[in-house]
Amino acid sequence: VQLVESGGGLVQAGGSLRLSCAASGNTFGSNAMAWYRQAPGKQRELVAAITSAGSVLKYADSVKGRFTISRDNAKNTMYLQMNSLKPEDTAVYYCNARTPSSTSIWGQGTQVTVSS
Numbered sequence: 001v002q003l004v005e006s007g008g009g010l011v012q013a014g015g016s017l018r019l020s021c022a023a024s025g026n027t028f029g030s031n032a033m034a035w036y037r038q039a040p041g042k043q044r045e046l047v048a049a050i051t052s053a054g055s056v057l058k059y060a061d062s063v064k065g066r067f068t069i070s071r072d073n074a075k076n077t078m079y080l081q082m083n084s085l086k087p088e089d090t091a092v093y094y095c096n097a098r099t100p101s102s103t104s105i106w107g108q109g110t111q112v113t114v115s116s
Helices: none
Strands: 003-006 009-012 017-023 032-038 045-050 056-059 067-072 077-082 091-098 104-106 110-115
Touching: 003 091, 017 032, 017 091, 017 110, 032 067, 032 077, 045 067, 045 077, 056 067
Parallel strands: 009 110
Antiparallel strands: 003 017, 017 077, 032 045, 032 091, 045 056, 067 077, 091 104, 091 110
């Protein structure tokens, strides 16, 4: 499985972006998925997670009510809709897949920059 993120960019505070994570292979529907982010000088943190069937597992407290995680197993794609963006949301956002055997797979990341 390979993961490719897209949709990052520069946006003003209060704006929106939608990130996508496209997966190769035919096992996407078996994997739990998540979005993580890492800001400069900080540890990578979990943003949101979703089960293989599409049930939301968790949102970070800092994004609850603003971000929505979803997936389309027919398209092998996961999404992160980000609304009401804040400068503190600036980070590299990473897609993660967790296989049934607990192997963790990462994408290369996409930069999100929110200007004040």
